[in-house]
Amino acid sequence: MIRTPESWFISLIEPYYPPAPDPYSHDISNLGPLLGANSDNDILSWTNEDPRESVLFNSWGVLYRFQTTVTPNGKSVTTLWRAVRLNKEDRVAKLEWAANGGLGRVVIGKKTLPMADLVRTDPRIYDSRLFNGPDGLQYRWRPSSNNSDIVLQDANGVIVALFRPTRKTRYQIGDVYGELHFLRTAGSGTVMHPPIMDTVTVTAMLYRFCAAWNL
Known part of the structure; x- marks a missing residue:
């Protein structure tokens, strides 16, 4: 667990942050303004072309942060942190990359x-990747047939999230190259519950990594 510098938060007003919830609770209400019940807060801007060292934020501040370090034995490790209140984060995932820089x-x-279990190829659909969520159901990342979005479908084929590449936009917090959208009420309506939301964020990062390196 680490503390986030106040500079990570770029809100125009000082929001109220209630006590930290259990990070794997199914109750997201304690995340307060970061996951407020409006469509703007369901869209996270994503910095950096390399998602292994990036942050995802909305108008209230940073919700997720990927941080990559190199261990003394030369291995790269990426940690995903999730904000639970001002100046406090919980670690929700750790990704240990292979010695050659590939999936570990x-x-x-x-x-x-x-990692390969979270980005299994699906030969039926070009550039699609499958994973099983914490709810035991199968999800699929795949290119949209209508635009440049990469959409996430649940087991019934309903789109519950998407990654949208954007033109590079400069923010105080960093250059943004895309947006991660969560469709709060789509499907079973659980995509923003922390265990599933965390897994969606990890798999979106891995999808981007695999696409960038043709894995």
Whole structure:
């Protein structure tokens, strides 16, 4: 657990941050303004072309932060932090990359598995990737047939989230190259519950990584 400098938060007014919730609770109400019940807060701007060292934020501040370090033995490790209140983050995932820089293993919640399990190729659909969510159901990232979006479909084919590449836009917090959209009420309406939301964020990062390196 680390503390986030106040400079990470770019809100125009000082929001109220209630006590931190259990990071794997199904109750997201304690995340307060960061996950407020309006469409603007369901869209996270995503900095950096390399998602392994990036932040995802909305008008209230940073919600997720990927931080990559190199261990003394030369291994790269990416940690995903989630804000739970002002100046406080919880670690929700750790990604240990292979020695050659490729896919290694990921620890998410209390589960350890190969990264490849979260970006399984689906030969039926070009550039699609499958993973099983913490709810036990299968999800699929795939290119949209209508635009440049990468959409996330649930087990019934309903789009519950999407990554939208954008033109590079400069913010105080960093240059933004895309947006991660969560469709709060789509499907079973659970995409913004922390265990699923965390997994969506991790798999979106891995999808972007695999696409960038043709893995």
